[in-house]
Amino acid sequence: MKKLRILSLAMAAALSVSLLAGCSDGTATTPDTDTSAAPNDTTSTATGAAFKIGGTGPLTGAASIYGLAAQRGAQIAVDEINALGGDIQFELKYEDDVHDPEKAVNAYNALKEWGMQISLGSVTSKPGEATSVYNFEDRIFALTPSASSTAVVEGKDNVFQMCFTDPNQGLASAEYIYNQGLAEKVFIIWKNDDVYSTGIKDTFMAEAETLGLEVVGDATFADGNDQDFSVQLGQAKDAGADLLFLPMYYQPASLILAQADAMGYTPKFFGVDGMDGILTMEGFDASLAEGVMLLTPFNADATDEATVNFVTKYKELYGETPNQFAADAYDCVYAYKLALETAGCTPDMSASEICDKLIEVFPTITLNGLTGDGSGITWESNGQVSKAPKGMVIQDGAYVGMD
Structure with a gap:
């Protein structure tokens, strides 16, 4: 509780990232965003052997703005990483769960049949609670961008969150x-x-x-x-x-x-x-x-280079400003890149082998991403994220940091 109190007071700090590629010492920042390559909205293409990463979210229906944002943010990160041509490559696939727990489980099973090795869990909380049970049983590591219910991670050593808990x-x-x-x-x-x-x-x-x-x-x-x-x-x-x-x-x-x-x-x-x-x-x-x-956790109007590049690319591709669901999903993919590098994982490993490695590694890494206040994103062993939220106020149609 004391830690949460400290975190909650660290509001409105400027997100500051040194634009470097990921490294294997347990610390990484997001790189410059190349705005020349448009991401594919379905399944990505890697230049070599790739980790299969899957997620479920509402891609249609009343909650689709959240699922589409997460899918698109993750896709931008995947395409950036694949364009680097390094050892870490991803093949991304999202399935529509229509913000429904039962459909989310069906979507999860489709991803499992596809060969999913690591997971972005589900975008919204009720579907996330449902699919996380199967992530745990099947030993497929999950990092959800936005399913914030504590029940998503409770009792599951291989399910983590990028979002703040409720x-x-x-x-x-x-x-x-x-x-x-x-x-x-x-x-x-x-x-x-x-x-x-x-x-x-x-x-x-x-x-x-x-x-x-x-x-x-x-x-x-x-x-x-x-x-x-x-x-x-x-x-x-x-x-x-x-x-x-x-x-x-x-x-x-x-x-x-x-x-x-x-x-x-x-x-x-x-x-x-x-x-x-x-x-x-x-x-x-x-x-x-x-x-x-x-x-x-995210301010699309921030002026740091990483945020500006991400927002610019997102607007060019989708004609709208990204929300925090997009930014959290983007950070999820870069967290996976860092963790896989740190753990020495390779795409020929089974999902359960990768899962065991990531359980050990995630509580040891620090990611400087788009979300949080620039002081770094870390994780507790219980799967909950540690990063500082920002206090924002809407002024003249834009988000402005509060003192």
């Missing part, structure tokens, strides 16, 4: 709001059928009580009841809340912002990493997000 986000958000003096009275709107939202909310409330941050109420919603938030907003307004904490993805958050504006209710809004993407949401008036605050 409890970490809840704790860090409560501490940030309290330490920055952002609110006197907080109201929480959360999704009660979503482990992501529930996990963040629970830890936020516990930490708020510890700190003496006043939570004046909370209200829930669920699938099928996620279009009209007038009741929840009315409760928050009646309670005198001057800040709404929204532990959710940006689709329902966009409706909350619009409906609060329509009723003339103007509290501060504070979100989490699932809010990333709201500025590019089709049909949403981005001006309604002005002043919204959130914690995120």
Whole structure:
């Protein structure tokens, strides 16, 4: 817990990477991004023997923005690494799970039949909880970019996360709001059928009580009841809340912002990493997000060379700004490159042999990637990532670091 407190205070630092290729001493940074080569959106081509890396995510359906972002971010990294022509080459394949646990298991089985040796797990938490069970049983190492539920890694020595866990986000958000003096009275709107939202909310409330941050109420919603938030907003307004904490993805958050504006209710809004993407949401008036605050591991508006190159390439290929799901998946592939080099793995090894090596190596490496604050990304032996989130505020249609 003490470590999480320290991490949560390291906000808004500039991401600083020395643009070097990966090395085998347990430390690596992401390289310059060559914007001349367009990645393939399906299965990549390697110049030699390649490790087969697979993942599942919502490539279609309501949550497809997350799955497509992760797939595309991973693909850019794979193509960069393959273009280097070194010993580490990848063949990447994503299967569509439509953000459904049962379909995710079917997608996982298809990847296993394809010959997957290492895994990017699943993009969203419920599918991630389902597929991680099979990663553990089959001894196929997994590093998920964004399935943040603690249940994804609990009891599984070969499943790791690139994203913050839900409890970490809840704790860090409560501490940030309290330490920055952002609110006197907080109201929480959360999704009660979503482990992501529930996990963040629970830890936020516990930490708020510890700190003496006043939570004046909370209200829930669920699938099928996620279009009209007038009741929840009315409760928050009646309670005198001057800040709404929204532990959710940006689709329902966009409706909350619009409906609060329509009723003339103007509290501060504070979100989490699932809010990333709201500025590019089709049909949403981005001006309604002005002043919204959130914690995120990635800032697409950062000016360091690695981020600028990644964002430039992503925009050229896909016509939109990458979100943190894309950046986390990109970092996953580079983490695999570093770990495989450090462990001395080769593509002719079995998945279980590679798994044993990566379990040993991952807690020893440090990656300087696109996400975090530039102080390096490391992992605990329980699979949880250690990196500092950034406090951001939306100003003039862009994410700006908060002091």
